[in-house]
Amino acid sequence: MDRTQGAFYRVVRRELDRMVSRRLYFGVCIALPLFCILFMTTIFGSGQMENIPIGIVDLDQTATSRQISRTIATVPTSRVTARYADAKAARDAVQKKEIYAYVVIPHNFESDLLGGRNVALPYYYHFALLSVGIELHSAFETVLANLSVAPVAAAGIGQGASERRIESFILPVNLQAHPLFNPSLDYSIYLTNPFFFVLFQIVILLVTMYVLGSEIKFKTAADWLETADANIFTAVTGKLLPYTAIFIAMGILGNFVMFGIAGLPLGTGFLPVNLATALFIVATQAFGVFIFSLFPALSIIISIASMVGSLGATLSGVTFPVPYMYAPIYYLSFLFPVRHFVEINQNILYGDYGFAYTWQNASCLFVFMLAALLMLPHLKRAILSRKYENIE
Incomplete structure (x- = not known):
C-alpha cells in the first residue's frame, strides 16, 4: 500500500511540474473557465430580449x-x-x-x-x-x-x-398565465447555468484527452508508467487529480457567481448543487478517459472530443425536452454526462424534489466511471505497444 501511495504521489508531483512548465495549462484550466463564467452570466443582459x-x-x-x-x-x-x-x-x-x-x-x-x-x-x-x-x-x-x-x-x-x-x-374568458419557476420569463434563469456547464464539459473533455494523449504524442508515456510503477490506475488517477481539483474549484466558483452574485434562483442550498457539480466533473473526465482509451491518438481524439462536446450540448435537454426527441436520439443522449447533470440540476434548482427523482441520473454518472475503469487495461496495452506514437 505504501508503495502504491508513493507512486501515486510521484505521478501527481510529475503532473504538477508539467502543468507549471507551460502557460497553455493555465489558459485552458483557469482562464478559459473564468471566461465561460463571465460570458454566461452577462450574455443575457436583463434576461429578456429587447430592442x-x-x-x-x-x-x-x-x-x-x-x-x-x-x-x-x-x-x-x-x-x-x-x-x-x-x-x-x-x-x-x-x-x-x-x-x-x-x-x-x-x-x-x-x-x-x-x-x-x-x-x-x-x-x-x-x-x-x-x-x-x-x-x-x-x-x-x-x-x-x-x-x-x-x-x-x-x-x-x-x-x-x-x-x-x-x-x-x-373577452368572455379571462386567461391567467402562471409560468412556473420563472414567472418573469427571464432567459438567464433557465439558460445561464446549464449552458455554462455545456461549455465547461467541452473544456474538461479536451483537457482530459490532451493530457493523456500528449504522453503518447511526445513519447513520454513509458516514463509516465514507470513513475506509476506500471500501475495504469495509479497513472491515470494521479495524472488527472490536479485537473479534477481545479475543475471542481471552477465549477463551485461558477455556482457562486451565478447563484450568489448574479442572483439566479436556487431551490436548495449550495451543498447539493456543488456535490452534483463535482460528480459531473469526475464523470466527464471518466468519459474522456473511456473515449481516449478507444482511440489513443492525440490527432484523432481532439476532433472526436470536439464532436462529442457539441453533441452533448444538443442532447443536454436545455432547449428541447430529450424524451420527445426521435427515439434513437433519445437513447443516444444517455451516453453524455451533461444530459444527466442537467436533469439533476433542474431538479435541484427548480424544486428540490428529492433523490427519488435524481437517483437514476446520478447512477448513470457513476457508470461512466466504471466504464473508464474497464478500459484502463486496453489503454495500458496501447501505451506499451507504442503503435500510436507516430500517428500524425
Missing part, C-alpha cells in the same frame, strides 16, 4: 395609422428602426437581417375601420431565428390584440354601454 429592430410600412398615412405606429414603438421587445414605402422594401430588409419583422398598415385602413368593414393588419417576422421569432410573435400578438378591440370598445361606449359590459362581451 429587436423592426420596420413599419404605413400605406395609409392617417391619424389612426400614425397612432398604431406610435403604439408599436412603445413595445420594449422591439425597436422601430426604419419605415418603408412598400412591403417589398421591408421584405428585402428582413432578408438582409437589417430588421427582423415589419407591420403593414394597408391603404384605406382608417376609412374601412370607421366604416365598420373588415380590416387586416398583417405583420411578418423572421422565424428562421426561433427565439427571435417567438419573442416578436408574442409582442405583436399582445399589442395588436389590444388595437383590434379598441374600435369595438369605443363604439360600445359611444352607444352608452358600460366598460364592464363591453369587456365581458369582448
Whole structure:
C-alpha cells in the first residue's frame, strides 16, 4: 500500500511540474473557465430580449395609422428602426437581417375601420431565428390584440354601454398565465447555468484527452508508467487529480457567481448543487478517459472530443425536452454526462424534489466511471505497444 501511495504521489508531483512548465495549462484550466463564467452570466443582459429592430410600412398615412405606429414603438421587445414605402422594401430588409419583422398598415385602413368593414393588419417576422421569432410573435400578438378591440370598445361606449359590459362581451374568458419557476420569463434563469456547464464539459473533455494523449504524442508515456510503477490506475488517477481539483474549484466558483452574485434562483442550498457539480466533473473526465482509451491518438481524439462536446450540448435537454426527441436520439443522449447533470440540476434548482427523482441520473454518472475503469487495461496495452506514437 505504501508503495502504491508513493507512486501515486510521484505521478501527481510529475503532473504538477508539467502543468507549471507551460502557460497553455493555465489558459485552458483557469482562464478559459473564468471566461465561460463571465460570458454566461452577462450574455443575457436583463434576461429578456429587447430592442429587436423592426420596420413599419404605413400605406395609409392617417391619424389612426400614425397612432398604431406610435403604439408599436412603445413595445420594449422591439425597436422601430426604419419605415418603408412598400412591403417589398421591408421584405428585402428582413432578408438582409437589417430588421427582423415589419407591420403593414394597408391603404384605406382608417376609412374601412370607421366604416365598420373588415380590416387586416398583417405583420411578418423572421422565424428562421426561433427565439427571435417567438419573442416578436408574442409582442405583436399582445399589442395588436389590444388595437383590434379598441374600435369595438369605443363604439360600445359611444352607444352608452358600460366598460364592464363591453369587456365581458369582448373577452368572455379571462386567461391567467402562471409560468412556473420563472414567472418573469427571464432567459438567464433557465439558460445561464446549464449552458455554462455545456461549455465547461467541452473544456474538461479536451483537457482530459490532451493530457493523456500528449504522453503518447511526445513519447513520454513509458516514463509516465514507470513513475506509476506500471500501475495504469495509479497513472491515470494521479495524472488527472490536479485537473479534477481545479475543475471542481471552477465549477463551485461558477455556482457562486451565478447563484450568489448574479442572483439566479436556487431551490436548495449550495451543498447539493456543488456535490452534483463535482460528480459531473469526475464523470466527464471518466468519459474522456473511456473515449481516449478507444482511440489513443492525440490527432484523432481532439476532433472526436470536439464532436462529442457539441453533441452533448444538443442532447443536454436545455432547449428541447430529450424524451420527445426521435427515439434513437433519445437513447443516444444517455451516453453524455451533461444530459444527466442537467436533469439533476433542474431538479435541484427548480424544486428540490428529492433523490427519488435524481437517483437514476446520478447512477448513470457513476457508470461512466466504471466504464473508464474497464478500459484502463486496453489503454495500458496501447501505451506499451507504442503503435500510436507516430500517428500524425
